[in-house]
Amino acid sequence: MRGIAKRFGATLALKGVDLKVAPGEILALVGENGAGKSTLMKVLSGAHAPDEGELFLDGEAYEPGNPLHARQSGVAMIYQELSLAPHLSAMENILLGIEPAQFGLVDWKEMKRLASEAMKTVGLDGVRPETPARALSIAQQQLLEIARAVALDSRVLVLDEPTSSLTSKDIEALFKLVRSLSERGISIVYISHFLEEVSELSHRFSVLRDGESVGEGITSETTEEEIIALMVGRDVDDLYPRSNRASSDVVLEVENLAGLSKPKSASFQLRRGEILGIAGLVGAGRTELLDAIFGLEPIASGEVTIESYSGVAGPKLRWEQGLGMVSEDRKTQGLAVGLSIADNLTLPQLDGLGPGRLVLPSRQDAASQTWIEQIPIKCESPRQQVNALSGGNQQKIAIARLLHADVDILLLDEPTRGIDVGSKAQIYRLIDSLARGDDESGTPPKAILLVSSYLPELLGICDRIAVMSRGILSDARPVDEWDEHTLMSAAIGQE
Numbered sequence: 001m002r003g004i005a006k007r008f009g010a011t012l013a014l015k016g017v018d019l020k021v022a023p024g025e026i027l028a029l030v031g032e033n034g035a036g037k038s039t040l041m042k043v044l045s046g047a048h049a050p051d052e053g054e055l056f057l058d059g060e061a062y063e064p065g066n067p068l069h070a071r072q073s074g075v076a077m078i079y080q081e082l083s084l085a086p087h088l089s090a091m092e093n094i095l096l097g098i099e100p101a102q103f104g105l106v107d108w109k110e111m112k113r114l115a116s117e118a119m120k121t122v123g124l125d126g127v128r129p130e131t132p133a134r135a136l137s138i139a140q141q142q143l144l145e146i147a148r149a150v151a152l153d154s155r156v157l158v159l160d161e162p163t164s165s166l167t168s169k170d171i172e173a174l175f176k177l178v179r180s181l182s183e184r185g186i187s188i189v190y191i192s193h194f195l196e197e198v199s200e201l202s203h204r205f206s207v208l209r210d211g212e213s214v215g216e217g218i219t220s221e222t223t224e225e226e227i228i229a230l231m232v233g234r235d236v237d238d239l240y241p242r243s244n245r246a247s248s249d250v251v252l253e254v255e256n257l258a259g260l261s262k263p264k265s266a267s268f269q270l271r272r273g274e275i276l277g278i279a280g281l282v283g284a285g286r287t288e289l290l291d292a293i294f295g296l297e298p299i300a301s302g303e304v305t306i307e308s309y310s311g312v313a314g315p316k317l318r319w320e321q322g323l324g325m326v327s328e329d330r331k332t333q334g335l336a337v338g339l340s341i342a343d344n345l346t347l348p349q350l351d352g353l354g355p356g357r358l359v360l361p362s363r364q365d366a367a368s369q370t371w372i373e374q375i376p377i378k379c380e381s382p383r384q385q386v387n388a389l390s391g392g393n394q395q396k397i398a399i400a401r402l403l404h405a406d407v408d409i410l411l412l413d414e415p416t417r418g419i420d421v422g423s424k425a426q427i428y429r430l431i432d433s434l435a436r437g438d439d440e441s442g443t444p445p446k447a448i449l450l451v452s453s454y455l456p457e458l459l460g461i462c463d464r465i466a467v468m469s470r471g472i473l474s475d476a477r478p479v480d481e482w483d484e485h486t487l488m489s490a491a492i493g494q495e
Contacts, residue, residue, distance in 0.1 A: 004053035006039055013039045015211045016053070021156065021187040026178065028202035028219065029191045031231055032420035034390045036211040037191055041158050044189075045077035046070030058155070068097060076149035077158040080418075082141050086134035090124070091115030093133050094148045118151040119144075122177055139170035146177065157181065158189045161418065163197060167282045175201055193420050195224045196456075207231055232422040239425050240460025241432045247274035247463065251447045252323070252409050254293065257302035262288040264471035266302075270409065273445035275435050276476060277458040279487045280468035286451045287328055289468065290411045293449075294318050294325045306409070319348055324402035325411040326395075328451075334398045335386050342368040342382035344397055348405040371400040375430065392423025399430065408444075410434065413451045428461055435463075455484045469493045 006014040014036050021027045031037050042048040044055070046064030055062040057073060064070035067077070084093050091111050092099075100110040115129045122143045133141060142162060149157050159178070163171045178201060182188055192198055198205060199219060206216040207230040215230040228239070252270040257263060262285030270276050280286045291297040293304050295314040303310045306321045313321070327334035335344055342364040346353060353367065354360040361383075368382035375396045379389060386394055395415060402410055412431070416424045437445035452458050458465055459479060466476040467490035474490055 001040070001044065002054045002056075004040060004043055004050050004055075006043060006048060007051050013211050014043070014050075017208065017211070017213050019206055019213070021189060023155075023187055024182050024185045025204065026182050026188040026190055026202045028198040028205040029189055029208070030193075030195070030198060030205060030227060031208035032390075032392075032422045034210075035208040035231075035420075037208055038160065039211075040208065041077055041160065041189065041191070044070070044156070045075055045158060047077075071097075071149075071152050071154070074153065074155035075158075076152060076154040076156070078142070078145045078149070078160065078162065080161040082138075082145055084133045084141055084144060087132065089130050089132055090119065090127060090136070090144055090147075091129035093144055094118055094151050096148070098152065114151060115147070118147040121150050122147045123173060139166050139173070142166070142174070143177070146181075150181075154186065156187045156189070158191070160191045161193065162190075163192070163194065171197075193418065193424075194454075195227060195421070198227070199224060209233060228421050231420065232425075239421075239428065240457070241429050242461065243432050243436045245273050245275075245432075245436050245445070245463065247271040248445070251306065252293075252449070253303075253305040255303045255305070257289070257292060257304060258300045259285075259288050259292045259297055260300050262471040263292070263468065263473060266468075266473035268466055268473065268476050270447045270449055272408070272447045273435055273437065274463045275431065275448045275450055275461055277462035277465040277479075278449065278451045278468055278473070279453075279455065279458055279465055279491060281491050282453065284468040284491065285471040286468045287413055289473065290325060290413050290449070290451060294323065294411060296325075319405060319407070322406070322408040323411065324348070324405055324407035324409070326398045326402065326413060326415055328413040328417065330391075330394055330398050335394060337387035337394070338385065340383045340385055341372070341377070341379055341389075341397060344386055345371055345382075345401050345404050348401060367404065371404060375400050390419075390423070392419040392426070395419055395423070395427060396430070399427070403434075408446060410446055410448045411451075412448060414453065415450065416452070416454070416457060424457075428457075431461060455487050458482075458487070459484070467491055 001019040004014050004017045017040055029037050043050050046067045046069050064073060094115045095111055100107040112129050119125055119127060124143050124147060133144060162174060178188055190202055202219045205219050205227060207214050209231060249272055250269045251272050255267050257266045266289050278286050288297060292299050295318050306323060331337055345368045346364050350359050353363040365382040372379060377393050377396050386397060416427055431448060434446040435448055437443050450462060459482060462479050464476040464478055465482050467474045467487060469491055470493060
């Protein structure tokens with residue numbers, strides 16, 4: 001790709017970007033949210049036509065008119081949000097649009113044969129081709145998308161954040177598959193925010209920033225810190241800030257808590273001015289623990305005590321008690337993405353935004369603008385729709401909503417999932433400042449319970465860490481008593 005430019009109205013999304021990938025090479029494409037990665041790949045895969053620039057495939061001019069044309073030319077893109085037809089079978093999804101036919105009728109026998117070959121290549125030979133796509137796990141659905149690319153005999157495969165919803169075991173299997181496809185001569189463009197994945201998997205990397213190519217190199221010869229500096233345009237010396245925080249009184253106590261299925265047993269104390277991390281594998285019961293504490297899920301036994309109250313409580317009462325939550329899935333549970341920033345920020349606390357029970361948009365905007373400037377949130381105005389913002393800015397809104405409601409206790413479930421390194425650094429600084437408090441403004445320290453699958457994050461910003469394994473929460477220990485190895489050992493029950 002040479003000199004690729006793309007405009008959307010007055011916005012110049014790509015500014016003369018160059019990108020090259022060799023046969024059998026795994027190229028990591030990295031950059032912050034909004035850097036232009038997805039736009040560039042949509043040009044490659046035929047979803048967008050470039051305003052300027054040239055594309056070449058195997059040395060020949062390549063001008064995809066649409067995604068189907070791109071696929072037929074040998075370029076396949078697998079988006080983070082999978083694009084399967086859930087009601088169709090595995091084999092129908094694999095060969096959708098290229099079904100084998102005889103005399104104008106689908107040749108089902110040949111379809112099954114072709115699909116079985118593609119499924120075997122990606123490690124789905126244990127799945128029947130007739131199985132509906134909706135019956136497969138997320139990891140199997142992702143492999144099914146790759147099988148579709150294999151069936152088309154793709155020469156270039158683009159993977160956009162492929163591990164964001166996978167377990168560590170599924171990630172290992174995916175990496176093994178990607179390497180085997182590379183050995184067959186397929187060119188891989190791998191988009192990821194996880195730089196440890198980039199270091200482990202890719203041969204080369206290319207960095208985009210603000211729609212421009214700002215650097216590339218051989219991955220094994222470059223440190224993660226050097227890649228981060230290219231991504232954000234500056235050195236990030238202190239990715240995980242840890243200010244001089246002082247914990248005080250217990251504000252949340254959980255004792256022998258059990259849900260209907262998970263958690264099975266959880267006990268801990270959370271103090272004002274501390275960040276308590278909860279590690280564990282996907283499905284261990286971490287999210288269910290936060291849901292039970294916040295009142296989203298029923299409690300089978302045990303107690304949750306906030307100050308002196310330990311009775312039954314739903315989310316409305318928890319808000320009133322000063323406890324707020326940021327959900328793991330911000331798009332479907334954490335935010336109303338079709339509403340404005342102002343609506344999302346002020347929904348939990350509308351008092352004072354108008355006379356009586358009325359809400360005046362001008363007061364809503366003024367209250368929202370305070371947090372937009374303080375966090376800060378990059379947007380056009382408080383009236384901008386949330387779904388028009390980057391993932392990092394959406395996550396800041398989810399946290400700012402808790403601050404507008406003036407909660408004392410923050411439950412944060414995977415607060416940096418799916419956002420870039422620069423936005424992560426901003427959110428880490430925000431979390432650290434909340435736990436520290438501000439003497440000048442009179443803002444007291446907050447108490448923060450943080451669930452994360454990203455172990456460096458937990459080790460970097462938490463004061464204490466507990467581990468959830470098979471629904472049982474371990475005792476919390478000071479962060480300096482843990483490392484990645486001991487956390488993972490505890491998570492799989494081998495400590």
